Amino acid sequence: MVDAGFLRVTRTAISAWLVISLFAGCDQFDLASALSSRPPTEPRIVETLTGKVIRIADGDTLTILTDDNLQVKIRLEGIDAPERGQAYGMRATTALAEMVSGRVVNVHTTGTDKYDRTLGFVEVDGTDVNLKLVEDGWGWHFTKYNSQEKFATAERAARAAKRGLWAQDRPMAPWDYRGLEKPVIVPAGFVGPRITAAEKPEIVPASSTRKFWLNTGTGVRHNSRCRNFANTNHGYFCRSTEGRACGICGG
Incomplete structure (x- = not known):
């Protein structure tokens, strides 16, 4: 009878060999870079x-302006605050400003x-500003780049x-907000494909579309x-029909 432990070791060795062989056949794969990219x-x-x-x-x-008269732009490690154009974006900006604007701070840098x-x-x-913003509800833990439990x-x-x-009932994460489809800018003189009468989009009078407002930060219609x-x-x-109806006005 073959020892069970020997079988486990053998299977593990074969799996490792297959993975290494697969990577070796891919010129674009860099194992060191892949491992270092993990948060x-x-x-x-x-x-x-x-x-x-x-x-x-x-x-x-x-x-910040350092003692050497150098301006350094700082991106707070570990957190992601709402963008200024989305709901609570300005309030998050104000919260950070109230804590540090015009004050001398220490920045413990981790890279770029x-x-x-x-x-x-x-x-x-002595206050960890990054952590304080998350504690007070002005930002998300940016798990894509940071996995600290605090x-x-x-x-x-x-x-x-x-x-x-x-x-908010369903706040939109800033990375989702940034991923929203942006309008396409068509170059001057561009001629697109011909559209038949049946394919032409419905033209909606401006008056009918100005009866409702969609808050794109929350997806709520007013x-x-x-x-x-x-x-x-x-x-x-x-x-x-767009978005979710406001719980106060009914959308």
Whole structure:
């Protein structure tokens, strides 16, 4: 009888050989790069910068002026705040500004992102600003690039308490908002394919589309009697069938 332990080891060795063989046949595969791209449990601190906050771009991005008179744009590590054009985007920006605007902060840097912004943990008077924003409900744990449990725990607590943006029924994550289809810009002089009469889209009178407003930050539709009609950070006039009806005005 063949020993069961020997079989397990043999199967593992064969599986490993197959995987290595597969990768070896792919010129584009870089095992070292693939492993290094995985989000670390604890981001490694590269250095600590000290400077005065001179600009707030949004809820997770700011600029400091160092003692060497260098301006450094900082993207807060581990979190993702709502964009300024979506619901709670301006409130998240304000929350960050109230904590650090005009103040001297320490930034424990962890590297740079694809936009060449410096990633880091911002600290002011001993407070972890990144963590505080998530605790107060002004941002998500950015799990795509960070897997620290402190952010996951803070987000769960903020959700449960409905703090900040979690007061919404179904808040849209900023990475989903950024992924929304953008309008296509057609070059001047472009001639598209011929469209038959049967294929022409329905022309809707402007008056009928201005009776409803879709808040694209939340996906909620408001009618013209609602206080939120044409009064959200981001949205457009829509049909009566688009989005979800407002729980107050009925959409």
